[in-house]
Amino acid sequence: MAKVDGKGGEGVINALEDIAPDLGRYIVEFAFGDIYTREGLSLQERELITITSLLAMGGCEPQLRVHINGALNVGLSQSKIVEAFMQCIPYVGFPRVLNGIFTAKEVFAERAASE
Amino acid sequence: MAKVDGKGGEGVINALEDIAPDLGRYIVEFAFGDIYTREGLSLQERELITITSLLAMGGCEPQLRVHINGALNVGLSQSKIVEAFMQCIPYVGFPRVLNGIFTAKEVFAERAASE
Amino acid sequence: MAKVDGKGGEGVINALEDIAPDLGRYIVEFAFGDIYTREGLSLQERELITITSLLAMGGCEPQLRVHINGALNVGLSQSKIVEAFMQCIPYVGFPRVLNGIFTAKEVFAERAASE
Amino acid sequence: MAKVDGKGGEGVINALEDIAPDLGRYIVEFAFGDIYTREGLSLQERELITITSLLAMGGCEPQLRVHINGALNVGLSQSKIVEAFMQCIPYVGFPRVLNGIFTAKEVFAERAASE
Amino acid sequence: MAKVDGKGGEGVINALEDIAPDLGRYIVEFAFGDIYTREGLSLQERELITITSLLAMGGCEPQLRVHINGALNVGLSQSKIVEAFMQCIPYVGFPRVLNGIFTAKEVFAERAASE
Amino acid sequence: MAKVDGKGGEGVINALEDIAPDLGRYIVEFAFGDIYTREGLSLQERELITITSLLAMGGCEPQLRVHINGALNVGLSQSKIVEAFMQCIPYVGFPRVLNGIFTAKEVFAERAASE
Numbered sequence: 001m002a003k004v005d006g007k008g009g010e011g012v013i014n015a016l017e018d019i020a021p022d023l024g025r026y027i028v029e030f031a032f033g034d035i036y037t038r039e040g041l042s043l044q045e046r047e048l049i050t051i052t053s054l055l056a057m058g059g060c061e062p063q064l065r066v067h068i069n070g071a072l073n074v075g076l077s078q079s080k081i082v083e084a085f086m087q088c089i090p091y092v093g094f095p096r097v098l099n100g101i102f103t104a105k106e107v108f109a110e111r112a113a114s115e
Numbered sequence: 116m117a118k119v120d121g122k123g124g125e126g127v128i129n130a131l132e133d134i135a136p137d138l139g140r141y142i143v144e145f146a147f148g149d150i151y152t153r154e155g156l157s158l159q160e161r162e163l164i165t166i167t168s169l170l171a172m173g174g175c176e177p178q179l180r181v182h183i184n185g186a187l188n189v190g191l192s193q194s195k196i197v198e199a200f201m202q203c204i205p206y207v208g209f210p211r212v213l214n215g216i217f218t219a220k221e222v223f224a225e226r227a228a229s230e
Numbered sequence: 231m232a233k234v235d236g237k238g239g240e241g242v243i244n245a246l247e248d249i250a251p252d253l254g255r256y257i258v259e260f261a262f263g264d265i266y267t268r269e270g271l272s273l274q275e276r277e278l279i280t281i282t283s284l285l286a287m288g289g290c291e292p293q294l295r296v297h298i299n300g301a302l303n304v305g306l307s308q309s310k311i312v313e314a315f316m317q318c319i320p321y322v323g324f325p326r327v328l329n330g331i332f333t334a335k336e337v338f339a340e341r342a343a344s345e
Numbered sequence: 346m347a348k349v350d351g352k353g354g355e356g357v358i359n360a361l362e363d364i365a366p367d368l369g370r371y372i373v374e375f376a377f378g379d380i381y382t383r384e385g386l387s388l389q390e391r392e393l394i395t396i397t398s399l400l401a402m403g404g405c406e407p408q409l410r411v412h413i414n415g416a417l418n419v420g421l422s423q424s425k426i427v428e429a430f431m432q433c434i435p436y437v438g439f440p441r442v443l444n445g446i447f448t449a450k451e452v453f454a455e456r457a458a459s460e
Numbered sequence: 461m462a463k464v465d466g467k468g469g470e471g472v473i474n475a476l477e478d479i480a481p482d483l484g485r486y487i488v489e490f491a492f493g494d495i496y497t498r499e500g501l502s503l504q505e506r507e508l509i510t511i512t513s514l515l516a517m518g519g520c521e522p523q524l525r526v527h528i529n530g531a532l533n534v535g536l537s538q539s540k541i542v543e544a545f546m547q548c549i550p551y552v553g554f555p556r557v558l559n560g561i562f563t564a565k566e567v568f569a570e571r572a573a574s575e
Numbered sequence: 576m577a578k579v580d581g582k583g584g585e586g587v588i589n590a591l592e593d594i595a596p597d598l599g600r601y602i603v604e605f606a607f608g609d610i611y612t613r614e615g616l617s618l619q620e621r622e623l624i625t626i627t628s629l630l631a632m633g634g635c636e637p638q639l640r641v642h643i644n645g646a647l648n649v650g651l652s653q654s655k656i657v658e659a660f661m662q663c664i665p666y667v668g669f670p671r672v673l674n675g676i677f678t679a680k681e682v683f684a685e686r687a688a689s690e
Contacts (some may be wrong), residue, residue, distance in 0.1 A: 004147075012558065013135045013199075014404075015562070015565075017662065018562065019561060019564065019565045019568070020542050020543060020545070020546065020561050022383075022546065023546060023549075023554075023557065023558070023561060026379065026537075026549065026554075027205070027554055030205065030371075030375050030379075031205035031554060033119065033200060034375075035133040035201065035204060035205055035373065036202075038201065039198075040194055040195060040198035040204075041198050041202060041388075043200065045160075045163065045199075047204050048160065048164065049163065049164075049167045049203065050202065050206060051200050052164045052167040052168050052171070053167050053168070053171040053203045053207050054171075054206055054555060055168070056167070056168040056169075056171035056172050057171050057206070057207060057518065057526065057553075057556075057634060058518060058519060058633060058635070059519035059556070059559070059634035060206075060518070060555040060556070060559070060652035061559070062559070062562075063206075063554075063555040063558065077189070079155055079216065080155060080156065082475035082594060082595050083153065083155035083156050084156065084164050085595070086150065086153065086595065086597065086598060087150060087151075087153075087156060087161050087164045087165065087221075088164065088165075088168045089150060089228065089323075089598075089601065090142070090145065090150055090323060090324050091165060091168040091169055091172070091175075091178075091323045091324065091325055092168050092323045092602075093319075093320060093321045093322045093323040093632075094174060094320050094321065094598075094602055094606060094638075095321055095629060095632065095635040095637075095638040096632075096634075096635070097598065098587065098598070098637070098638065099634070099635070099637070101591065101594060101595050101598060102590070102637075104195035104594065105590075105594045108594070127328065130332070130335075131331065132377075134312060134331060134335045134401075135312050135315070135316065135331050136317070136336070137316065137613075138316060138324075138327065138328070138331060141319065141324075141605075142324055145601075145609075146324060147607050147619065149601065149605075167687075169325060172288065172323075172325065172326075172327070172331070173288060173289060173402065173403060173404035173405070174288035174289035174403060174404035175288070175325040175326070176323075177322075177328070177329070177332075178325040178328065183326070193343065197364060197365050197441060201365065201367065202392075204368075204371065204553075205553060205554050206553045206554065206555055207553045208402075208549075208550060208551045208552045208553040209368075209371075209372055209376060209408075209550050209551065210399060210402065210405040210408040210551055211404070211405070212368065213368070213407070213408065214404070214405070214407070215359065216361065216364060216365050216368060217360070217407075219364065220360075220364045223364070232671070233398045234629055240589050240644065241599075244374075245447070249427060249446060249449065249453070250427050250430070250431065250446050252431065252498075252683075253431060253439075253442065253443070253446060254432070256434065256490075257439055257665070260486075260494075260665065261439060261492050261665035264490075265484065265661065265662060265664060265665055268482075268658065268661065270654055270658035271655065271658050271659065271662060275620075275623065275659075276662050278620065278623065278624065279623065279624075279627045279659050279662045279663065280662065280663075280666060282624045282627040282628050283627050283628075283630070283663045283666040283667050284440060284633040284666055285628070285629040285633050286627070286629075286631035286632050287403065287438075287440065287441075287632075287666070287667060288403060288404060289403035289404035289441070289444070290403070290440040290441070290444070292440075292443070292444070292447075293439075293443065293666075295441040304682075306414065307660075310615060311663065312604075312621075313613065313615035314616065314624050315608060316613060317613075317616060317621050317624045317625065317664060318625075319610060319626045319630075320602070320605065320610055321625060321628040321629055321632070322604035322628050322632060329484065332437075333690065338386065360648055367561065371551070375550065376536060376550035380546065380547060380549060380550055383543065383547075385539055385540060385543035386540065386543050386544065390505075390508065390544075391547050392463065393505065393508065393509065394508065394509075394512045394544050394547045394548065395547065395548075396552060397509045397512040397513050397516070398512050398513075398515070398516040398548045398551040398552050399515035399516075400513070401512070401513040401514075401517050402516050402517075402551070405551075408551075420626045424500055425500060425501065427536055427556065428498065428499075428500035428501050429501065429505075431498060431511050431667040432495060432498075432501060432506050432509045432510065433510075433513045434495060434521075434668075435487070435491035435495055435511065435669050436510060436513040436514055436517070436666060436668045436669065437513050437517060437521075437668045438664075438665060438666045439502060439665050446663055460649065468579070475677070476676065478681070479676060479679065479680045480657050480660070480661065481659060482661065482671070483661060483664075483669075483672065483676060486664065487669055491669060502671075513594075514670060515634065516631065517631035517668075517670065517671075518633060518634060519634035519674070519677075520633070520670040520671070520674070522674070522677075523670040523673060526689050551683075554651070
């Protein structure tokens, strides 16, 4: 998980500490321990799928933010992330794609500012 | 589009002919003409993203069926399609993934029967 | 309600009789008694809005079927119903619009057969 | 899990055997092993929450069917299940509640027939 | 309604006064007058169901905030509210549960600050 | 598009310029060029349908804001917009309608302030 989500994911786990520590533990153990470590897809492919599912569900912008960072952390380029969202237009419509793109724009700007 | 969706996509377009032919035309021109032909992602990556977005939205089993066929048509293996749905579990929950897997099971069986 | 949904709505209310009669009563009293009778929109506009909201939510095909009939009952033409669904493409994506159009196609065919 | 979902859950796990056995294993280990066995809520409360979340998501009728059976298996009455769905009307709207009630009606009838 | 939602619900009704007073009236009359006063479930069970349905729908954080307060007002403990959200993980996925937990965290902190 | 969305739509297109200019182009060409210019519905009817679909989807408040402005720009009255959202109550539930009404309240106030 450190490799994928870095500080963003760590911040989420820490914020859960005093209210629902088991939720953080399940994210670490189940989402990252059980699912992300499976064979058959590369980490880059897994992050592509994760950001697509978050975009399509709607209302998951905080998690999308963490995983756009995760996608960059495992080596996906900014343009590939944008292109993944473009591919969703016909299926989820423009509004959810716009929400995803503007979330990506914020993440890209934050990382540029902190470099 | 012929390459991706084959007969399944063709059937959809034909079924629209007498009620909303422009809908079929937009699918061909916009979804396939404009979006699928863009650079930056392979056809296999585009289909991975498409089936993920359809799974995450819910209630799109007919379209998921067409695009699981599409994913196989562009060379994705059955196990990679299943693995893409497994990756969605933490984000969309078990029910939508079960719906996706059982749709895939039907598609795989139909193709096996027609070979 | 008789005016709008006709036999389709009546069938729903009857089917609720032995399991949740109050649900039928609330639909009649609240949805039709309180909401449909409000001023400010025509019955045709109300049905346009209803079928659009049902299409956009997804997974509401049985209710969409009742209200496509309702839309026709209050005088909306088949082509206007189809056009309303076309207008949704950019916002809800192709899959939900396809589900709506194919539901409309079935309703139109049933009415043609019973005339 | 046997206690909650009985044959319905078992049927799902078996149907996954040849396509995604790990999905069945995660449902058993994570959903039932980790979550259902937690303290703080009774099994009846857990099933009330499960059927409510499935109703609210939409498009999860097969899973709703399994868990309406599960709710009955852990001792919830038919009228309490119906009442839980009635409570959802103001929040999720009539269509999803109608879908839930008609799914419950089928489950209740099946159990009556097999008794 | 005063008993359940207290000042949070009152604030919503007041905010509607100049734009859609009937919406406030329907919430009071239908949601609280007709639904909450029904027999068959306790107020605590009704609030458990309400916060679960709001969590599962997604994008309803303002209403979730009002009803987490409502759940506390009718005597549900903080840990039971958190546990209800934990029960939703397998069905709605981690992102919506995280949104619910962080909304609860804010509500709990506000109430602690005002005590 | 200038006629419908005015400055709001223009702002969106400009904000996309440096990250996903093609997304802006598709909105202009497909949503406005292809769909809005179709025959069979008036611009007012098209905006009624658009704001209804955005309300029903949930989580699309930024786009709803643009299109409530659009609805006013093509001549829909404030009360008709509010009434359209009232019509959605039975189908999408109170929470999404409340989100829509409060978004409308903000838009109406902004326009009053800038007049």
